[in-house]
Amino acid sequence: MNPLALIVNAARRLDNMFPGYFEKQQKHNHYADFGYPANLTFTQLHQMYSRNGIARAGIEKTILKTWQDTPFLLEAERDGSEGKLKKETPLEKEIRLRFDQLRLWQHLAEADRRSLVGKYSGLILRLGDNKRFNEAVDTVGGGLLGLVEVIPAWEGQLTVGEWETDETSENYGQPKMYQFNEAQVGDTTNKTRQFDLHPDRVLIWSKDGTVHGQSLLEPGYNSLLDMEKISGAGGEGFWKNAKSAPVLQVDKEAKPDQMAKAMGIDPSELVDKIGEQVEDWNKGFDKLLMLQGIEAKTLGVNLPSPEHFFAIALQSFAASIPIPLKILVGSQTGERASTEDAKEWAQTNMSRRAGQVIPNTMALVKRLAQFSILPEKDWFLDWTDLTESSMAEKIDRVVKMADTNQKMKDSKEAVFSHEEMRAVVDYEPLSDADKFRDDITGDDADDALNLPTVAQPE
Incomplete structure (x- = not known):
């Protein structure tokens, strides 16, 4: 052997x-x-996001749903003990106006988007403390005006320049200094900002708040490559069939010398001349190809139906995000199935908010409070529930509740009260005075509520 x-x-x-x-x-x-890269770099992931429509849809639809609306920063929880809405405080209004001026929520959404493409992203804080980017931050004066600008950064633009290696430091193993180079990603036109950056002035946006995250595209990257291969090969195959480049087969009895003489050229130029003739023929469908002793054939490309192979890779990528397939590609084939997919997708993004977006946002709020840009207190982030029913669905539910009461009227007891119906459409409960007024009319209502009688003109 x-x-x-x-x-x-x-x-x-x-x-x-x-x-x-x-x-x-x-x-x-x-x-x-199968031609898959063993290790993925940020450049590969960013190129996939920039040039692959399915990859971009997976990122964009996740962000658009998570940031379907913008939150509000509140001094206290929105709902009081009696379920009534609280009015906006002067400080909350000042924060809202300043955040709108800085486009803070849009920049946070952009940082969230960039963190899905790479392992992490960064939010650089430009502060009005008259210090350089590589210096630590103490206290920033001017209140909310102390936050001058927020700059979202890609992983490729923001890298760790130095790690804390002192084992006695409380920041041991954490970045000691970052390096920011704006021109490292995308179009380099007018991207000139480049500086060292102290950790106080940058907020890392990722699932765990560190630079050791994972791209949303990484688990399904191989499937994205498969889809590119299938669609690219299909497009190239159809193009080759349409182009129909001929293959010339020379007969053994062909006389090249006579062909060259008939064309008025030297025999050494015959191959080039035939090439020009074939090129002219390929340029237009109305051209003729006349050859002496040479047979022109075309090589057709037999393409199998790509839908089945493409669908397998597409389903695998959708499962890796995870996102319902109908939402990813935008096809709606059944109302019930689409409704269930929408509910599942809303729940997925509510989980993203709770596990990633809100903790990162509150880390920024804590940082601003640490710098005295915001007052030190227990702040609350108020955000609408993505799983909440639409107003049309709520009204339809109230109509069904009223119909149930009507059908049960013989029992002389309503199944649903007015307060329960108002709660379904997010209406405040009626006050005791309003309830009493509904039961009496005219002068009796004024007497019952001890309202003064207004004299009527004669």
């Missing part, structure tokens, strides 16, 4: 006899066989 085969067989037997001590021999390297 071949010595190499003996070695391989011995290795396989040892692996079976002592699992865990001897490395199992792999039959295939799937990444090498």
Whole structure:
């Protein structure tokens, strides 16, 4: 037996006899066989987001749903003990106006988007403390005006320049200094900002608030490559069939010298002349191809139906996000199925908010309070519920509740009260005075509420 085969067989037997001590021999390297990169870089992920429509849809639809509306920063929870809405305080109004001026919520949404493409993103804080970006922050004067600008940054623009290696430091293992180079990603036109950045002046936006996150595109990257291969090969195949470049087969009795003489050229120029003739023929469907002793044939490309292969990769990518397939590609084939998908998608993004977006946002609020830009207190982030029913659905529910009461009128007891119906459409409960007024009319109402009688003109 071949010595190499003996070695391989011995290795396989040892692996079976002592699992865990001897490395199992792999039959295939799937990444090498199928052309998948073993390690992904930010550049590859960003290029996929920029040039692949399915990848972009996965990112954009996640962001658009999560940031369907913008939140409000409140001094206290929106709902009081009696369920009534509280009025906006002067400080809340000042914060809202300043955040709108800075377009803060839009910049946070952009940082969230960029964190899905790379392992993380950054939000650079430009502060009015008359210090450089590489200096630590103490106290920033001017209140809300102390926050001058917020700058979203890609992973490729914001890198760790130095790590804290002092084991006695409370920040051991954390970034000690960042490096920001605006021209590292995308179009470099008018991107000139480049500086070292102290950690006080940057907020890392990721699932855990560190630079060790994972791109949303990474688990489904191989499936995205498969879709590109299928669509690219299909497009190239159809183009080749339409182009119909001929293959010239020279007959053994062909006389090239006579062909060259008939064309009025030297025999050494015959190949070039035939090439020009074929090129002219390819440029227009009304051209003629006249050859002497040469047969022109076309090589057709037989393309299998790509839908099945494309669908497998598409489903795999949708599962990796996760996002319902109908929402990812925008097809709606059934009302019930679409409604269920929409509910599931809303719940997924509510989970994203709770687990990633809100903690990162509150980390920014805490940082601003630390710098005295915001007062130190328990702040609350008020955000509408993505899973909440629409007003049309709520009204339809109230109509059904009223119909139920009507059908049960013989029992002389309403199944649903007025207050329960008002609560469904988010209306405040009626006050006791309003309830009493509904039961009496005219002068009786004024007497009952002890209202003064207004004299009527004669």
